Amino acid sequence: MEVRRTAPVKLVVPDEYHDDLHETAEQFRYCANEASDYCWDNTSYEDCITSNVPARNALYDRLREETSLTANLVQEAIRRAVHAVDSGVDRWKKGKRTNKPEFTSWSMVYDKRSATFYRNKISLSTVNGRIECDFELPADSPTPYEEYVLSEGYEFRTSTLQYDQATNEFYFHVKTRKVDGDGDAIEIEVSDDTGHQTVLGIDLGVNSLAVASTGTFWSGDKYDHWIREFEKRRAKMQQRGTQAAHNAVLRLGKRERAWRKQYIHTVANEMVSEAVAQDCDVIVFEELTDIRERLPHADWHHVWAFRRLIEYVEHKAPHRGVAVEQVEPAHTSQRCSRTDCGFTHEDNRDGEQFQCLKCGYEINADYNGAKNVGLRYMRKRQHSLRSSPTSGGADAPVDVRVTGGTLNGDGYRPIADS
Numbered sequence: 001m002e003v004r005r006t007a008p009v010k011l012v013v014p015d016e017y018h019d020d021l022h023e024t025a026e027q028f029r030y031c032a033n034e035a036s037d038y039c040w041d042n043t044s045y046e047d048c049i050t051s052n053v054p055a056r057n058a059l060y061d062r063l064r065e066e067t068s069l070t071a072n073l074v075q076e077a078i079r080r081a082v083h084a085v086d087s088g089v090d091r092w093k094k095g096k097r098t099n100k101p102e103f104t105s106w107s108m109v110y111d112k113r114s115a116t117f118y119r120n121k122i123s124l125s126t127v128n129g130r131i132e133c134d135f136e137l138p139a140d141s142p143t144p145y146e147e148y149v150l151s152e153g154y155e156f157r158t159s160t161l162q163y164d165q166a167t168n169e170f171y172f173h174v175k176t177r178k179v180d181g182d183g184d185a186i187e188i189e190v191s192d193d194t195g196h197q198t199v200l201g202i203d204l205g206v207n208s209l210a211v212a213s214t215g216t217f218w219s220g221d222k223y224d225h226w227i228r229e230f231e232k233r234r235a236k237m238q239q240r241g242t243q244a245a246h247n248a249v250l251r252l253g254k255r256e257r258a259w260r261k262q263y264i265h266t267v268a269n270e271m272v273s274e275a276v277a278q279d280c281d282v283i284v285f286e287e288l289t290d291i292r293e294r295l296p297h298a299d300w301h302h303v304w305a306f307r308r309l310i311e312y313v314e315h316k317a318p319h320r321g322v323a324v325e326q327v328e329p330a331h332t333s334q335r336c337s338r339t340d341c342g343f344t345h346e347d348n349r350d351g352e353q354f355q356c357l358k359c360g361y362e363i364n365a366d367y368n369g370a371k372n373v374g375l376r377y378m379r380k381r382q383h384s385l386r387s388s389p390t391s392g393g394a395d396a397p398v399d400v401r402v403t404g405g406t407l408n409g410d411g412y413r414p415i416a417d418s
């Protein structure tokens with residue numbers, strides 16, 4: 001594994017240069033999307049272009065003509081698209097879901113020629129020539145910048161320039177790699193973890209014990225049935241009032257607890273398998289805060305089941321490479337899960353049926369809830385990626401796995417045929 005470091009640096013960009021950078025980023029995105037369009041082929045991965053040279057030969061002249069970008073920025077945009085197409089083809093070959101890569105975020109790649117470092121400033125290529133910006137370095141030393149960028153042990157590779165709309169600030173994520181005394185990279189590059197996540201949202205309830213955003217239901221009927229059977233038997237025994245009956249009640253309690261745990265283990269296993277089968281990275285539940293108020297029909301054994309289920313899934317999922325997260329509950333059952341709507345009203349829900357009073361969307365109420373749990377996590381994560389300069393996550397979108405496709409901020413996307 002190669003030793004790589006990413007050092008985020010805040011740039012002090014004079015106001016008069018902001019437009020230059022915005023325009024440069026837009027043209028960069030245009031080039032990357034054009035290249036993705038050219039390299040991707042929906043009919044067969046054999047026809048996708050996954051190496052840089054043929055893509056550059058086909059696209060470079062046209063993109064230079066159509067944009068005001070410098071040669072190196074055009075080349076990096078093409079490289080970014082080829083890399084994303086290559087990752088997509090890898091997934092496709094493994095039978096995983098995949099789509100033509102699309103670039104929507106404010107993010108561009110600078111190489112050694114389009115960005116030049118000085119100790120306290122940087123010079124960047126833009127559509128209007130080069131601009132110089134200062135760094136804002138943290139007070140504590142040594143900073144990552146000094147340690148990794150200016151250090152002779154590390155070699156500057158490429159960097160990603162990102163813009164935080166909320167604060168109107170620019171961040172430069174400097175990628176370096178460790179080199180030995182002769183300036184050779186010690187080891188080769190391994191992975192490109194883009195941080196992309198696919199989410200399985202889970203809604204817990206009484207009608208159905210659990211519903212996944214993929215439309216898989218775990219009915220509560222069997223669970224409720226056996227709980228009632230145990231209660232009946234217990235009541236019968238208690239009526240006898242003998243010591244023998246008392247002992248039998250204790251044994252029954254033990255058996256019931258074992259049965260309940262076994263049942264929830266089975267549901268937890270199936271849920272983790274569902275996440276793995278649907279290629280999800282994260283299973284998301286709602287926090288159980290105020291669950292009794294939110295689900296007035298839930299009794300103690302439902303709440304017990306919810307707690308155990310989350311606990312078991314949290315234990316099992318990491319062994320199969322799946323993370324578990326919880327989000328705050330907020331009108332999951334009342335909000336329309338269509339991403340272009342989101343209308344929230346208590347009258348949207350009528351028992352097991354959800355019908356949006358605004359857009360008319362009709363769907364099973366628990367399934368609607370499961371999608372909303374996934375979407376809440378998606379928004380939360382996107383928000384924290386945007387507000388964190390250290391995440392390097394400009395191209396780390398989140399989508400929610402639903403029946404036949406995925407949902408993200410741009411709406412629904414079917415899974416590409418494979």
Ligand SMILES: [Zn+2]
Pocket residue numbers: 336337338341342343356357358359360361
């Ligand atoms: Zn709606």
